Amino acid sequence: MRRAKDGTLVVCLFVVYCVLFSQGLKASAATAFFGAIAAVPLTVHLYRRLWPLPGVNVGVERTSHQRFERDAVEAAHAPEKIDGRTGPTE
Secondary structure, three states, rough: HHHHHHHHHHHHHHHHHHHHHHHHHOOOHHHHHHHHHHHHHHHHHHHHOOOOOOOOOOOOOOOHHHHHHHHHHHHHHHOOOOEEEEOOOO
């Protein structure tokens, strides 16, 4: 279903850009066609960056706060480690 939505988005954007370039900017048919081809990937990229899909963390880097929380949880639940070795401490 997601692929169908993505494909529909691309086709609709292509048609809209063709109409806008040819009518709004009074460009020739070839110029409007190639302009639409260039504008669609840029628009889709910006759309995905500004409004990412829920549950998808593509390119999102964790903040130092999140790293601190994970390290604290791992330290609380991990056995004691000395120099990378596990076991009882003396």
